Amino acid sequence: MQSRRIFRGRVAAVLAAVVATFTAGAGLTAVDATATTASTTTTAAPAAAGCSVSYSVTSQWPGGFNADVAVTNLGAPIDGWQLVWTWPSGQRTTQAWNATITTSGTRATAKNVGYNARIGTNAKVSFGFGGTWTGSNLVPTSFELNGVLCTGSGSSDAMATVAAMQPGWNLGNTLDSTGSDETSWGNPRVTEALLDQIKAQGFKSIRIPVTWSQHLGTAPSYPIEAAYLTRVQEVVGWALARDLYVMINLHHDSWQWINTMPTDHDGVLARYNAIWTQLAEAFKTSGPKLTLESVNEPQFANSSGQAQEVQLLNELNTSFRDIVRRSGGNNATRLLVLPTLHTSSDQVLLDALATSIQGYNDPNLIATVHYYGYWPFSVNVAGGTHFDATAQKDLTDSFDRVHTTFVARGIPVILGEYGLLGFDRHTGTIQQGEKLKFFELFGHYARAKQLTTMLWDNGQHLGRTSFQWSDPELIAQIKSSWTTRSGTASTDQVFSAKSTAITAKTITLNLNGTSFTALRHGSTDLTRGTDYTIQGDQLTLTAALLTRLSGSREYGTNATLSARFSAGVPWRINLITYDAPVLSNAAGTTSAFAIPTSFRGDLLATMEAKYDDGTNAGPHDWTPYKEFDRAFAPNYTTGVTTLTPDFFTAVRDNARVTLTFHYWSGTKVTYYVTKSGTTVTGTTA
Structure with missing residues (x-):
């Protein structure tokens, strides 16, 4: 993310045979699951290490199934084994034979029994189990035998490794800060305790953005400051020791100096090559779970156009790959991550990177893009208040393009950053329910298109010392989406006007392949037919229920x-x-203007601004709808609606502006403001 202090802004394919979905009455299929060879420590695994797994559902019925698993050891003989996999859709085992199986969360572990502990080279051991399923019975996509991912051969398989990296997390605004220290953007120094938490939260990989420009000596060698490099190595080592996959890169260097390549080609290339030469040497003995990313969000200034920019990025990616491969050690086969221009999913830019990767003839390359949503929705501007069909299509089209261009051709993909750009300010820029619907579909469709995802977190999500999530509901939705779908609805807000009698209210459920099971108030299940009715996807809350739960009808949320x-x-x-x-x-x-507002239980969705002649006023004058937080912001605690200096900077002097405030209840309220120099007056309609 090209951020300063605050940011602004595959599960990966294993083999096609692994991806099989079982639903009630579906046919029974045997699949061969494969993944990559990798060490669970920071040292390389024995060269002969490898395994393959055959997983087959032998019978299935509503809510239950039986499965057989066969494990072939392609490495040195082992004495004592455990096979680990993640349930993709929340299955559970009820009994097992020829193995002992335990489950923790979605992670299942099968251990040998006394008589089948030894598996010779090319020998096979089999076990079976009975299990339960709800909603769907997806086949596990990867398996680890004694910490080694099973690829079906003794060689590395990039697709399977990237699958094993799901899900991932970004250590944002820390080692990527452009100040002199990792704390210069307000985050504390990285601790081992933080990395313990990342592991405990279920993340399998961590992207550690690093900005090097403030820690370089002069030309021609551009030596990296020894203490800083040592610190980066320390943090990387801590993460690898916790069996996390790790990615490091050149981060804000992209806009600080790499972007001048069109006008300083040789100078930029010399500095870029010097950095990667040093980093390749420093990390060539690190274990295979370390990946290297050539550059974050590549961009170029003062170019002749996109064609030149694509060519320059290809030059950087090629130089990066050549330097790392020539350095030897584990770098000879290390997985390397290459971005599109701007890490964009525009088709022309995907095609350019795909052409480059195919030309390298290197099986250990990963493509990366970023996704922060449909822009009007992502920042709440131009009326983008809802995660509507347009915003949904932007997501699905983007992932479809990435899958078709890369994954379908055997090139794994990492969504190296994702989130919403409105999180720049705080996670409330986008309304809570609309936000949750975005992340529900995001997680589901990323799994469907076999994309590994890495959540961008600059400290606004997981507290770096408290280890508490700032929005528990959001992270619960994100974590759930790693394995299954969730039901949502057209809204999470049901408004009843105090000035009128309470009536029944109906909302539309988005079942997303699930089925509705209950409506609950606190720990009490409500009564169907009396408290609510269900007809298809229509959930109706009765007037009796709303009257009972609204109590004395104080403004605001009366019940949940x-x-x-x-x-x-x-x-x-x-x-x-x-x-x-x-x-x-x-x-x-213009620097301090607030409208006294008695919100009376309602919540602000957006604001229109127009001059008397009907033209649009304020920033983003191509739309009447202004950007939430950037141009205006409600404060429900103090009872004001603030218009920001940025808003007034883009307003004409002595020209009345009509503001229309849109609230989530559907209410609209009109207000007038006039700027005269630095003085602002506001009046009601």
Whole structure:
């Protein structure tokens, strides 16, 4: 992410035969699951290490199934084994034979029994089990035998390794800070305790962005500051010791100096090559779970156009690959990550990188792009308040293009960063329910298209010392999406006007392949037919229920319900009492202007700004709808709606602006502001 202090902005394919979905009544299929050879420590695994796994569902019925598993050891003989896999859709084992199986979360571990502990080279051991399933019975996509990923051969398989990296997390705004120290952007120094937490949270990989420009000596050798390199090696070593896959890169260097390559070609290339020569030497003995990324979000200034920029990126990627491969050691076969221009999923840029990768004839390369959503939705501008069909299509089209261009051709893909750009300010820029629907579909479709994902976190998600998630509901949705779908709904807000009698309210459920099971208030299941009705995907809350739970009808959320589904996390529904917000006259300046607002239980969705002649006012004058937080922001605690200096900078002097505030209840309120120099006056309609 090209961030300063605050950022602005595959499960990967194993083999095609592994991906088989079982639903009630589906045919029974045997599949061969393969993954990559890798060591569980920071030293390389024995050269002969390898294994293959055949997993077959031998019988299946609604809610249950039996499966057989055959493990072939392609490496040196072993005495005592355990096979580990992750359930992709929440299955559980109920009994086992010829092995002991335990499950922790979604992770299953099968261990030998006394008589089958030894597996010679090219020998096979088999076991079976009975299990349960709900919603779907997806086949596990990778297996580890004594910590070694099973590829079906003794050689590395990049697709399987990238699958094993799912899910991933970014250590953002830390070693990538452009100051003199990793704390210069406000995050604390990285600790082993933090990495313990990342492991405990279920992440399998960690991307460690690193900015080097402040820690380089002068030309021609550009020596990296020894203490800084040692510190990066320390953090990488801590992560590898915890059996995490690790990715390091050149991060903000991309916009600090690499972007000048069109006008300083030789100078940029010399510095770039010097850095990677040093890094290749420093990390060539690190274990195979370390991956190297050529550059973050590559971009170029003052170029002749996109064609030149694509050519320059290809030159950087080629030089990077050649330097690392020539350095020897584990770098000879290490997985290397190559980005598209801007890490964009535009088809022309995907095609350019695919052509480069195919030309290298190197099986250990990974493509990477980033995804932060459909821009109007991602930052809440131009009326992009909902995760609507347009925003959904932007996501599915992007992932379809990436899958078709790379994964379908055997090139693994990592979504090296994902999130929403509105998180730049705080996670409330996008309304909670709409945000959760984005992450639910994101996780599902990434799995469907076999993309490994790495959450961008600059400290706004997981507290670096508290180890608490700032939005527990969000991370619960993200974690659930790693393995299954969740039901959602058209809204998580049900408004009842205090000024009128309560009536029944209907919302549309998005079942997403699940089935509705219950509606709950606290720990109490509500009564179907009395408290609510279900007809297809329509959930109707009765007037009697709403009246009972609204109590004295104070403004705001009176009660919270949870819709439960056969899989995934529940969907929260807030029952809200409101009346139309009341705004008051105000005076202030362009640097400090706030409209007194009695929100009366309602919540602000967006704001329109227009001049009297009907043209758009304020920033982004191609749309009347201004950007949430950037141009305006509600404060429900203090009871004001702030218009920002950025908004007034783009407003004409002495020209009245009509503001239309849109609230989530559907209410609209009109207000007028006029700027005269630095003075601002505001009046009600």
